[in-house]
Amino acid sequence: MKILRLAFKNLLRYKRRTLFTGLLIVVGVVAVIVFVGLSDAFKRAITGQITDSMLSHLQVHRKGYTASIDNLPLDRMLPAKAYGRLAAILDGDPAVEAFSGRIRFGAMLSNYAQTTNVRLIAVDPSKEQAAAPLLASRIKDRTRTDAILAPGEVALPEVLAKGMGLKPGDTVVLVANNKDGSVNGMTFIVAGMVESLMGPGGRDGYLHIDDAMALLRMDEPEISEVAVRVKNFRDVDAVAAKLQETLAPMKNQAGQPMFEVHTWKQLSPFFNVVRMIDLMTLGVQTILIAVVLISVLNVMMMSVYERVREIGTLAAMGTRPGRIMGLFVAEGFSLGLVSALGGSVAGIAVLWILNLSGVEVAFGGGNQVFALAPAVSPGQVASAALIVVGISVLASLQPAAKAARLAPVDALRHV
Amino acid sequence: MTSDYGPLSARAFPMNIVTFDNVSKIYRMGQVEVAALRDVSFAIPKGGFTALIGPSGSGKTTALNLIGCLDSPTRGEVTVAGQAVKGLGRRSGADFRGQHIGFVFQDFNLLPVLTVYENVEYPLLMIRDQPNRQRRLAVERVLEAVGMADQARKYPAQLSGGQKQRVAVARALVGTPELVLADEPTANLDSQTAFMVISLMKQMRDAFGTTFVFSTHDPRIMEQAELTFRMVDGRLADDDSAHSQEAAT
Ligand SMILES: Nc1ncnc2c1ncn2[C@@H]1O[C@H](COP(=O)(O)OP(=O)(O)OP(=O)(O)O)[C@@H](O)[C@H]1O
Numbered sequence: 328m329k330i331l332r333l334a335f336k337n338l339l340r341y342k343r344r345t346l347f348t349g350l351l352i353v354v355g356v357v358a359v360i361v362f363v364g365l366s367d368a369f370k371r372a373i374t375g376q377i378t379d380s381m382l383s384h385l386q387v388h389r390k391g392y393t394a395s396i397d398n399l400p401l402d403r404m405l406p407a408k409a410y411g412r413l414a415a416i417l418d419g420d421p422a423v424e425a426f427s428g429r430i431r432f433g434a435m436l437s438n439y440a441q442t443t444n445v446r447l448i449a450v451d452p453s454k455e456q457a458a459a460p461l462l463a464s465r466i467k468d469r470t471r472t473d474a475i476l477a478p479g480e481v482a483l484p485e486v487l488a489k490g491m492g493l494k495p496g497d498t499v500v501l502v503a504n505n506k507d508g509s510v511n512g513m514t515f516i517v518a519g520m521v522e523s524l525m526g527p528g529g530r531d532g533y534l535h536i537d538d539a540m541a542l543l544r545m546d547e548p549e550i551s552e553v554a555v556r557v558k559n560f561r562d563v564d565a566v567a568a569k570l571q572e573t574l575a576p577m578k579n580q581a582g583q584p585m586f587e588v589h590t591w592k593q594l595s596p597f598f599n600v601v602r603m604i605d606l607m608t609l610g611v612q613t614i615l616i617a618v619v620l621i622s623v624l625n626v627m628m629m630s631v632y633e634r635v636r637e638i639g640t641l642a643a644m645g646t647r648p649g650r651i652m653g654l655f656v657a658e659g660f661s662l663g664l665v666s667a668l669g670g671s672v673a674g675i676a677v678l679w680i681l682n683l684s685g686v687e688v689a690f691g692g693g694n695q696v697f698a699l700a701p702a703v704s705p706g707q708v709a710s711a712a713l714i715v716v717g718i719s720v721l722a723s724l725q726p727a728a729k730a731a732r733l734a735p736v737d738a739l740r741h742v
Numbered sequence: 743m744t745s746d747y748g749p750l751s752a753r754a755f756p757m758n759i760v761t762f763d764n765v766s767k768i769y770r771m772g773q774v775e776v777a778a779l780r781d782v783s784f785a786i787p788k789g790g791f792t793a794l795i796g797p798s799g800s801g802k803t804t805a806l807n808l809i810g811c812l813d814s815p816t817r818g819e820v821t822v823a824g825q826a827v828k829g830l831g832r833r834s835g836a837d838f839r840g841q842h843i844g845f846v847f848q849d850f851n852l853l854p855v856l857t858v859y860e861n862v863e864y865p866l867l868m869i870r871d872q873p874n875r876q877r878r879l880a881v882e883r884v885l886e887a888v889g890m891a892d893q894a895r896k897y898p899a900q901l902s903g904g905q906k907q908r909v910a911v912a913r914a915l916v917g918t919p920e921l922v923l924a925d926e927p928t929a930n931l932d933s934q935t936a937f938m939v940i941s942l943m944k945q946m947r948d949a950f951g952t953t954f955v956f957s958t959h960d961p962r963i964m965e966q967a968e969l970t971f972r973m974v975d976g977r978l979a980d981d982d983s984a985h986s987q988e989a990a991t
């Protein structure tokens with residue numbers, strides 16, 4: 328305590344230098360906090376959007392489906408019996424909030440004048456809504472408010488509908504091959520436009536699962552993918568691992584595993600963006616460390632150099648080398664602590680102002696705008712502050728040791 | 743605090759607090775060797791007021807550094823308060839100085855960030871680790887004794903040179919060491935102030951019974967010493983190597 332008090336007094340001795348160094352560190356801490364706050368908000372917004380409006384948190388397919396997902400193969404479906412067993416397991420898992428079985432297939436879309444290919448996801452609207460609650464918000468110009476769509480209706484990808492001049496209420500024909508190769512066609516009413524999202528499945532249309540079964544001439548439902556929403560997003564890896572384990576013993580006739588489980592991280596290319604953001608956070612923290620290290624080292628070296636005679640005096644009077652070292656380490660520590668506290672307060676204040684003024688980020692070709700809510704957890708602020716204090720102490724060790732090693736005779740002769 | 747009890751008893755029972763036994767100190771600077779002290783032997787009595795005098799470069803500071811356990815002799819034996827200086831390590835040396843020796847410097851060497859009170863308190867707080875109440879009593883006593891009690895809250899920068907050196911004397915005495923060393927304590931003071939400071943030191947010797955050893959160039963200051971060692975070129979001058987005021991009276 329008394330050492331810290333003396334350290335503070337010595338810091339205040341060179342007010343301008345201390346202030347300047349302190350401010351430098353404060354700016355560094357603010358930069359880290361604001362960056363972490365913004366990037367976390369961005370990550371949350373994007374992952375939330377991708378999982379809640381399309382992928383859901385994890386997906387179960389028949390083994391081998393995801394490898395050829397681009398072809399939307401109809402011969403790698405989960406038969407009704409397998410889906411039934413999976414559904415029972417999911418129903419019994421308390422960590423699972425909801426799940427939705429989907430049939431994914433490709434079809435020809437015609438408005439009687441033009442024809443094009445379209446990728447479709449057939450869902451049970453209420454189950455899908457539970458597994459991907461933001462899907463409704465992605466479907467614009469919806470004709471009904473109670474559900475995303477009803478049997479006999481299709482929600483078309485926005486870009487595709489625009490290109491063909493289709494509006495909600497228009498009638499279209501969907502023609503599809505079933506897995507035996509026979510062709511079937513049905514008419515549908517356009518019930519809304521699906522906004523594009525980046526990543527696989529981001530430009531797919533939606534229809535009712537019963538219509539898909541009729542179109543594909545299925546007697547009983549065969550499911551391409553099961554989208555699973557977990558209760559706590561943070562547990563997604565654990566839930567997936569546990570599910571994988573439960574499903575592993577279930578084999579097909581050939582003795583191969585029946586199912587495969589993937590989390591959103593494996594399914595969406597956006598996870599790489601998340602990883603990149605994390606890497607950048609690490610980079611910003613490294614810069615902070617460098618700033619603190621260099622500036623504190625510099626200040627402490629100057630401090631020792633300027634006070635050689637004073638150190639000689641203290642040592643001559645009988646101050647132990649360890650205590651002299653402690654005095655200088657305490658000086659670096661105090662400088663770091665005060666700057667870290669100042670930086671934390673200033674950083675939180677900046678985030679608060681950003682929140683008030685609102686931050687928006689356009690993503691995915693500018694047709695989607697996210698309002699970010701930048702925020703940092705106390706743990707993130709504490710870790711930035713701890714880095715600063717720790718590095719400050721580290722940076723003052725060498726100058727302090729130098730001070731403690733000075734021979735009093737030489738130090739006293741120093742001019 | 744009778745003014746003659748301490749020194750008289752010291753003279754009545756002559757015990758030496760410092761002894762030099764054939765002490766040499768050689769500084770090496772690359773190839774060149776400088777003999778700052780050559781085979782010096784002398785003893786300083788407990789409770790005395792002793793001066794080291796001699797021209798510049800004669801070895802006064804070197805001798806005081808050895809007495810102060812800040813340096814160790816190249817050859818010979820230095821004992822201070824019964825302790826051989828040679829065997830002391832960095833930490834044990836610091837502890838020994840903190841317990842037994844007070845220092846007064848030519849440039850005062852007060853800590854600029856501390857008040858007069860805090861400067862005097864420093865040895866008790868940071869070296870002796872004494873509790874608060876004990877410190878306050880001791881600090882107030884020495885500040886009173888050097889006549890600086892009313893300036894306790896000022897900072898060194900607000901004091902005159904003479905006042906600073908009084909504070910330095912108080913700081914040297916606060917832990918009641920047996921020995922106070924002062925290397926040219928008056929060299930940065932005008933002659934009148936110098937005389938006042940040396941008188942104060944003598945008064946303190948009388949009051950606390952502390953042995954004082956100082957070095958000086960100033961004849962008026964030398965006169966105040968009870969025992970004087972004249973140094974020339976690293977040796978004690980033969981002629982009047984030890985002249986005692988008492989011997990004259
Ligand atoms: N650290 C050192 N390295 C080399 N030579 C030294 C060192 N300290 C002292 N000397 C030399 O030793 C000799 C004695 O020096 P010292 O400082 O003891 O003299 P002094 O009597 O105190 O002189 P002054 O009156 O100028 O203070 C001088 O020749 C000096 O140059």
Ligand SMILES: [Mg+2]
Nearest residue numbers: 802803804925
């Ligand atoms: Mg000298």
